[in-house]
Amino acid sequence: MVIASKGDAPTNPDWYYNLVASPEVTVEVGTETFRVHATVAEEPERTRLYNKMYNKMVEMMPGFDDYRRKTTRKIPVVVLTPTK
DSSP: OEEOOOTTOSSOOHHHHHHHHOOEEEEEETTEEEEEEEEEOOTTHHHHHHHHHHHHHHHHOTTHHHHHHHOOSOOOEEEEEEOO
16 A cells, blocks of 8 residues: 655645556565556545554654644545556
8 A cells, every 4th residue: 555645735646646547557665576556545445544554654754644634635545456
């Protein structure tokens, strides 16, 4: 999963719109590269996944909590499912 935060900006990051337009992408994690299909999570799944990832995000980037509080938009969660 990835969270399309873009700081506390009022709009989603450009890469989010790229994933929506072309959801078949290649992801690099460390030295691994693999293909995934990106799907934007809809409610109530979006909130469940966001809440599940929230504490990890704040641990990694303490400013993440500020992003959530300062923006009026609902920050998207994108699920990345490996494909063959």
